Amino acid sequence: MSKRDYYEILGLSRDADDKAIKAAYRKLAMENHPDKKPDDEVAAERFREASEAYEILKDGQKRAAYDQMGHAAFEQSSGFGGGGGGGFGGGGFSDIFEQMFSEFSGGRSNAQARQGSDLRYDLDITLEEAFLGASKDITANISSRCEQCNGSGAASGSRPTTCNTCGGAGKVRAQQGFFTVERGCPTCNGAGETISDPCRPCRGQGRTEATETLAVNVPAGVDTGTRIRLSGKGEAGLRGAPSGDLYIFIGVDAHPIFDREANQIFIKVPVPMVTAAMGGSIDVPTLAGKMARLQVEAGTQTGRKFRMRGKGMPALRGSGHGDQIVEIQVETPTNLTKQQKEMLVAFDKAGDASPQTTSFLNRVKRIWS
Numbered sequence: 001m002s003k004r005d006y007y008e009i010l011g012l013s014r015d016a017d018d019k020a021i022k023a024a025y026r027k028l029a030m031e032n033h034p035d036k037k038p039d040d041e042v043a044a045e046r047f048r049e050a051s052e053a054y055e056i057l058k059d060g061q062k063r064a065a066y067d068q069m070g071h072a073a074f075e076q077s078s079g080f081g082g083g084g085g086g087g088f089g090g091g092g093f094s095d096i097f098e099q100m101f102s103e104f105s106g107g108r109s110n111a112q113a114r115q116g117s118d119l120r121y122d123l124d125i126t127l128e129e130a131f132l133g134a135s136k137d138i139t140a141n142i143s144s145r146c147e148q149c150n151g152s153g154a155a156s157g158s159r160p161t162t163c164n165t166c167g168g169a170g171k172v173r174a175q176q177g178f179f180t181v182e183r184g185c186p187t188c189n190g191a192g193e194t195i196s197d198p199c200r201p202c203r204g205q206g207r208t209e210a211t212e213t214l215a216v217n218v219p220a221g222v223d224t225g226t227r228i229r230l231s232g233k234g235e236a237g238l239r240g241a242p243s244g245d246l247y248i249f250i251g252v253d254a255h256p257i258f259d260r261e262a263n264q265i266f267i268k269v270p271v272p273m274v275t276a277a278m279g280g281s282i283d284v285p286t287l288a289g290k291m292a293r294l295q296v297e298a299g300t301q302t303g304r305k306f307r308m309r310g311k312g313m314p315a316l317r318g319s320g321h322g323d324q325i326v327e328i329q330v331e332t333p334t335n336l337t338k339q340q341k342e343m344l345v346a347f348d349k350a351g352d353a354s355p356q357t358t359s360f361l362n363r364v365k366r367i368w369s
Contacts, residue, residue, distance in 0.1 A: 003071050006053035014067065018058065025054035029254030036256055047254075055122070055251060059225065116143070116207075116235035116244035123248050125218060127255040131287040131313060133220035138248075139213045143236045145243075146202035153195050153206035153239040160193035160239065168192040191238055206239035216248055221263070221316035226250040258287060263313040263322025268329055276300045276330045284326055286311050294326060301356075302330045 007014055010024040028050040030036075032043040056062045056074070065073040121138055145151040154160050162168040166185035170192040173182050184190035198204025216228060227247050234244030252260075259266040269284055279298030283291040286308075294306055305327050312322025336344070352358055 004049065006057055006066065009049045009053040010057070021054065021057050025050055025058075026254065026259070030256075033254050033256055051124075051251060051253075055224070055249075115241045116237040118244040119234040119246050121246060121248050122251060123216065123218075124251045124253055125222075126253055127258060127260065128287055128289070129218060130222050130250075130252045131220060134218045136216045136218055137213055138216055139211060141209050142212050142233070142246075143207045144210045144212070145236050146199060146206050146208045148201045149199035149206060151206040151236070151239060153199055153202060153204040155197045155199050158195075158197040160191075160195050163188035163192055163194050166192060193239065207236035214246070218250065219316060221314040222250045222252070223260075223262075223316070224250060224252045226316070257285070260313065263315060265312040265322065265324040266327065267324065268327045270329045270331045271296060271300070272331055273333055276328065284308065284324075286324060287313075292324075296328065300328055300330070302328060304328045 007016070010016075010021065010028065012020060012024055016024075029047060032040075032047040032050070034044055034047065037043040056066050062074075119142070121140060123136060123138065125134060125136070146153075149155065152160060163170075163185060165187035166172050170185055170188065170190040171182050172185050173180050185192070188194050195204045199206070202208045214230065214233060216230070218228070227249055230246040230248065232243045233246035236243050257267060265287060267284065269282065271282055275282065275296060277299065279296055279300070281293050281295050284294045286292050288311075292308060292311060294308060296306070305325055308324040308326060310321045311324035314321050333340070
């Protein structure tokens with residue numbers, strides 16, 4: 001099944017700026033979040049598609065590659081599958097650009113050709129986990145050094161021999177007009193060695209696939225796009241060469257009540273009309289999992305914002321926390337009893353307590369006059 005265009009998923013044109021991309025993603029994520037629609041498979045798929053599209057389009061380098069090559073830009077992987085909270089693959093931009101320019105640069109060196117590829121794992125976490133930090137276990141099929149041949153690729157009792165075509169260099173040169181082009185050796189595929197009796201379990205590669213569970217420590221304060229590097233946990237190198245690295249790309253899920261911008265947290269809180277009119281204290285939820293007390297001034301209107309210092313996201317590098325911004329939404333009473341209605345009528349007749357309404361009507365009269 002062909003994948004939908006990322007711009008189409010977010011409802012954007014290809015010249016949309018970063019602000020429009022973020023706004024479109026946030027709207028779709030809030031509308032289709034699993035917490036709001038837990039049993040809606042269609043909404044769950046829309047949420048997944050929107051998150052995937054946002055992950056690519058918010059990154060300038062990834063977006064440029066997607067604009068040029070489409071989905072093919074992110075299908076240059078080694079085909080390994082991952083479990084847990086995300087996707088897993090190798091290759092990436094370095095492989096794409098290498099394919100585009102290797103004809104002119106001469107290809108990779110022997111050591112680079114043998115070294116294992118860096119791999120990527122997409123790990124989705126909640127906003128609470130990003131706030132507190134978390135320890136996550138991920139399970140994936142990763143190629144590791146073959147135990148049978150200890151990574152040499154040769155069967156027991158034999159050993160690799162120097163490639164006759166390239167003399168062990170792993171690359172050959174060819175004359176093209178005025179230029180000399182250097183390419184990977186076609187006989188040994190850049191390894192510099194050939195194996196006459198390959199190891200059966202790894203088929204001469206010196207590496208085999210194995211399921212491995214890795215512990216990932218997610219620091220407090222991470223955001224979507226944060227990378228965590230696990231050195232040497234990528235693809236095993238060819239025939240005993242060094243392994244690549246594993247990069248964990250963090251994706252923070254949209255939250256049903258909190259919004260985040262950098263280290264600032266935003267929340268809209270309903271407040272009873274009487275409390276807003278007379279002033280008082282209200283309880284406000286925080287990402288720490290506790291309620292915090294906020295003092296509301298008398299006469300507070302809808303849209304008024306209060307700052308709760310130090311209640312936002314922790315700094316990823318450094319110390320301290322951002323702030324939590326609370327936007328007040330004054331709640332109009334509903335389902336009034338007869339007595340309550342009579343009290344409100346009496347209150348209204350007692351005097352003008354709505355200065356903004358009076359000011360607005362006076363301005364209208366001045367305009368008409």
